[in-house]
Amino acid sequence: MHHSSLDAPSRAAFLAQHRQLDALCDRVLEVFEAGDRAGVTTIWTEFERAITRHMDGEERRIFPSFRLVDPEAVERLLVEHSQFRRRLAELGVATDLHLARLEEVRDLVKRLRIHLSDEKAMSYRAAVSS
Numbered sequence: 250m251h252h253s254s255l256d257a258p259s260r261a262a263f264l265a266q267h268r269q270l271d272a273l274c275d276r277v278l279e280v281f282e283a284g285d286r287a288g289v290t291t292i293w294t295e296f297e298r299a300i301t302r303h304m305d306g307e308e309r310r311i312f313p314s315f316r317l318v319d320p321e322a323v324e325r326l327l328v329e330h331s332q333f334r335r336r337l338a339e340l341g342v343a344t345d346l347h348l349a350r351l352e353e354v355r356d357l358v359k360r361l362r363i364h365l366s367d368e369k370a371m372s373y374r375a376a377v378s379s
């Protein structure tokens with residue numbers, strides 16, 4: 250397999266993970282909106298792990314093919330990843346202390362969804378150019 254191409258199975262797995270993260274975002278908002286403290290701790294752990302695992306895999310397996318198409322866009326996505334990692338850690342501490350504010354969680358979800366949408370658009374470009 251040519252290293253540069255975003256092959257169809259990798260792209261399908263990447264998009265499937267995005268759909269799972271999107272569904273998880275809905276559940277996170279539901280639990281925070283309900284104000285269920287035990288539920289918040291559980292779902293936050295799942296959310297943080299899922300996003301972290303996704304970003305790690307993306308940086309190793311997906312971004313190399315994106316970089317060939319648009320290196321500057323990849324730099325922006327990497328900056329966003331580091332912002333998400335920092336924000337997840339900060340909100341994780343706040344969640345443990347029952348201090349995470351709904352507005353902050355909504356803001357993170359909104360930014361995450363924009364990021365997923367930008368990556369999806371990028372994946373079309375990487376697939377056609379390979």
Ligand SMILES: [Fe+2]
Binds near residue numbers: 330364
């Ligand atoms: Fe990403």
Ligand SMILES: [Fe+2]
Binds near residue numbers: 267303307365368
């Ligand atoms: Fe992603």
